[in-house]
Amino acid sequence: MMRSFFIRCGLLSVLALSACQTTEPLPSKRGNPEILWDNWGVPHIVAVQERDAFYAFGWAQMRSHADLLLKLYAMARGRGAEYFGEDYLSADRSVRLLGIPALAEQWYQEQESGFKDNLSAFAAGINDFAQRHPEAVSDQVKAVLPVTPQDIIAHTTRVMTVFTAGISECGAVLPGFDFNNQPPGSNGWALGAKFSSSGHTMLLANPHLSWHGMETLFEAHLLMPDLNLYGAALVGSPVLQIAFNDHLGWTHTVNPIDGCDLYRLKLAGNHLSDGYWLDGVVHDFALSSETIRILRADGRIDSEVLTIRRAMQGPIIDHAGEILSVRLALLETQLLNGMNRQWWEMGRATNLEKFQEILSGGHLALFNVIYADADKNIMLAFNGIIPQRSTGDAFFWRKTLAGDDSRLIWKQAHYYQDLPKVINPDSGWVQNSNGAPWYMTLPRLDKNQYPENIAIDVTNNRELQSLRMLAAQQKMSFEAVIAAKHSTHSLAADQLLDDLLSVARVSNDPLLHQAAAVMNQWDRQYLAESRGARLFSLWFAKWIELTIAKATEVNPSYVFTPDQLLGSRFYLRPFDSSEPLITPSGLANKPLALTALRESISQLLAETGELDVSWGEVARLRRDGIDLPGNGADTDLGVFREIVYEPDVDGKLRSFYGDSFIAVVEFSKPMRAQVLVTYGNATQPQVFETSSQLHLSAKQQLRPAWRSQNEIESNVQFREFLSYDTLDIYENRTR
Structure with a gap:
């Protein structure tokens, strides 16, 4: 519903640009956040305070993805079956079994006070949008409201747990925590100054994810007095997770870490109540219970009591007649509670030294970090919450382990400083397309310099193609990187x-x-x-x-x-x-x-x-x-240009996975950046029209990333002026 309308140069106060005429009074409270929506449905968020930027980011995600976001938060509560029916029951059981809602409550209380305020502001933006625009949210998901900061942490925890379990042996035993035989993928390059035709570093960001559901990416731009941050986040995330600012940028690729182990327990008798053997001693399981409400097809609400048993290794599952215990590093080490804050700090960093200091916190559950900056540095860091295992190689730990030997129960994660990485290699480039860290550049890294269980030595044909394309060049231009990104050669x-x-x-x-x-x-x-x-x-x-x-x-x-x-x-x-x-x-x-x-x-x-x-x-x-x-x-x-197709009802093949957010960035002055969200930037019906990015994808083209005042103002379709404190919402449609 449209309220009052006026035209304003919304970037003036932040960018200190020349004055412009307004035709209506400005909001009475100075410094309120503003959202300028461009022709592609990308929100350019202008704010002075961090909390205002987070508030507007929550608001923007609701305008573009309200139904999806609220459904994901319901699943993170372990209450999908309560709101949406019994199809969600198995996933709810897994969420409750792993204790994700309880961890979210604990980790929210442990947040640094300033970032706790930011999470509260993000939740407020979600709730206020729903209050102001009930017509834009489907009735099915309204029961999930209001959203809390704990929901945000639960959601991001669940997403990272799905990623970690889904690329390991644990995904097969945790319903709702696998990828249906299509695990996440990605390409990432960082090219150094000597490998660049212009003499400036370049970055290629190219995650490959499902075009639906939890893996949907949302492109956004944050403008603050000391920050011009552009990138993408998985829907529901309060921070950009792949991004670049005026000084540096990074992307992620899914790395073959093993952050989850399965243990086969030896029961002390014929019943679980008899306990289990560990080091020759019988131990009792720790018991707790959860009540799950279930919406049945006829509208009835049933409930079931889920009994949760934990061994020393972790919660247990009866899978195919075996009693297994699941141990996830990101849930057992407490490191994940700093993940969202770490991504936010990465976006505010201005140089490699500060960026590495932030990475050393070790809060990201997985992902390689591929980095380039305006100071002509490039880096690839194999990263994640990876257990310190005292024995065995990577293949040993991929198998189901003996559950009666406490020596196999790891306690600590590897430190960032100990993980494989390359900074400014002689080759002039780093790359990853989901293979082992040893192939991040050529000559390859010596894997014998690292623990033998740090990563499985695997690669794939897409990564081999990446290596061949880079090794065949002496230098690459910005245009050549875009062309290589779209290579369909087999x-x-x-x-x-x-x-x-x-x-x-x-x-x-x-x-x-x-x-x-x-x-x-x-x-x-x-x-x-x-x-x-x-x-x-x-x-x-x-x-x-x-x-x-x-x-x-x-x-x-x-x-x-x-x-x-x-x-x-x-x-x-x-x-x-x-x-x-x-x-x-x-x-x-x-x-x-x-x-x-x-x-x-x-x-x-x-x-x-x-x-x-x-x-x-x-x-x-x-x-x-x-x-x-x-x-x-x-x-x-x-x-290299990964788009995966599946059979459609008419016998054709339809796209459903692969290239999602794409960014090619050159750290020149002025910076050059071309981007795309292949499937578009919204799943929610919009109040304003946006161009279809799928047409560009069909032509193998990207589009400019609009980061300056003139570019944004020239392409505004719709703008909103928000007030976090007073809920005064001003909207303006620009043609």
């Missing part, structure tokens, strides 16, 4: 296609010859116009499926894990960590590859009636009624 095609074509050509099957001709003409890209891309991707998936099936036939106990994909079961010349630029290559089993090709031909002809169908005809960028030819593909195909 490394898997380079590794395997020649062998596949050779065996197809010597066969007696005309369809195999026809398929070979199509793939021989293919440009080895996943562009919309690429013909042969769909046939190769079908073959690739069938080849993996048949290889796994053959291994299982030979050994029924065989279990495939993604780290095997570059190994000898698949490749004639498997991946060699000493030669990451030229391995793996070749088909390990050519007859099996030919069988996979025959099956792929049959499937594609049944689906489309032709073998040379273009990629964009099958793969579609779809969102909110928009339907465009797609580009990009997934990690295993070795495509």
